[in-house]
Amino acid sequence: MADIVNLRQARNQKARAEQERLAEQNRTLHGRSKADRERDRSIADKAEKFVAGHRRETSGDADCPEVTPKHAAGFSDKSDA
Template sequence: MADIVNLRQARKQRARDEKVRIAQQNRVLYGRSKGEKQRDHLVADQAEKFVAGHRREPSGVESEQ
């Protein structure tokens, strides 16, 4: 015979498990230290400056026709 399951308790446990899963995902996505964020920002700025410095026309000047 099957075990008797309280559906209310099962729903609540499933909701708790879902919250734990979402919290784990958020820790992975957003759980970075201030130094890591600053490093990533610095790398992105350097890459943007590198690309901007190698453009044929400056981005502010539109081609005259």
């Protein structure tokens, strides 16, 4: 004879198994420890500061005149030699 199956319970059990499978997949894809996240964030911050410090022009300052080496303070066309 066949086993008697409650369809509501079978449907709910199947849905729970699917949710657990998706949760496991997300844990493997996105699961990182707090230390890993902070380390990556600090590395990204240091890289951004490094790049920002070496930019030739300031970002967002449209009203500032362009600063070139000839016009910058401390630079002159005369040789110090």
